[in-house]
Structure formats: structure tokens, C-alpha cells
Amino acid sequence: MKLNCEERMEQYLMLDKGKRIPMKLSLHLLTCPECRKQVEALSHAEKIAAEPLRIPTPIKSDSIRNITRSLDPLYKPRKFRIPLWLWITVGIIMIAALLFFPGAKNPASDRNMLIAFYLVFAGAVTIYSASFIGANLDVLIKKTGASPA
Numbered sequence: 001m002k003l004n005c006e007e008r009m010e011q012y013l014m015l016d017k018g019k020r021i022p023m024k025l026s027l028h029l030l031t032c033p034e035c036r037k038q039v040e041a042l043s044h045a046e047k048i049a050a051e052p053l054r055i056p057t058p059i060k061s062d063s064i065r066n067i068t069r070s071l072d073p074l075y076k077p078r079k080f081r082i083p084l085w086l087w088i089t090v091g092i093i094m095i096a097a098l099l100f101f102p103g104a105k106n107p108a109s110d111r112n113m114l115i116a117f118y119l120v121f122a123g124a125v126t127i128y129s130a131s132f133i134g135a136n137l138d139v140l141i142k143k144t145g146a147s148p149a
Contacts, residue, residue: 004028005035012039087132094124 008028012035015021021029029036068075098121133140 005032008032008035009038082135090128094121094128097121 005028008025011025012021012029029039101117
């Protein structure tokens, strides 16, 4: 590479990112294939360096637990479970509330009140079901033999 090429490449490297390339340098890059190759290689390297790393790292709960233990030796994971008998009891209470609601037996009761009650009850059943599934998801997956996606 000629001394002129070294000066031009140094000039190119001194430019700020996104700054316009001076005319003399542009003409040199158009006419000099060696410098053009170097600028293309630099641009390609910059694109690669700007991309996030894609290193597949399988992380399992055991490795996370070990890392947490190394950071805090007194760490003990909490396992909070709602017992099954409590889920069943709350379900029976909800069914009893539906069956013994006084407005359901009286045909003269306000229609809007019935609609409001049934909508609130439907919301309660939905929240109850979602909470039950969310709290017992690991047990349900193990019982059915399905693998989590």
C-alpha cells in the first residue's frame, strides 16, 4: 500500500460515524481497489459487531438455583402451595352461592340485578379457574405427561 493510501485510510478512520466523507477521500476510494476492500471489510465488521451475540445457552432451574446459592448461601426457595381441600371448599361455596341466590328463585326479581349477579359470578369462576390452573400448572403437566412449550 502506498503512503497516500495509508494517509487516506487514516483520514477515513478519523471520521465520526455518520459523517460525510470528504470529496478527495471519496475519489480515492473509488479509484483504489485496496482501500475500497478495506473500507468494505470495516463496514462488514462493524455490522457484525453491532449484532447481538447468538450463543445458545441452555439454562435449567438447577443452574439458576446453584448461581443463587453461590451469591447468597442462606437462600431457600419458597414453595407456597394452596392445599387441594381449600380449592374444593371454595368451589363448593361458589356453587352454593349460585344455587341459593335469592334472586334466582323469585321470577319477579329485577332482571338487571340477575344479569349483574351472573356476570360477577362468571368473572369469579373465571378468576378461580385461572388461579387454580396457574397455581397447579407443574402438577397438571406432570400428571398428563405433557411437556411445557
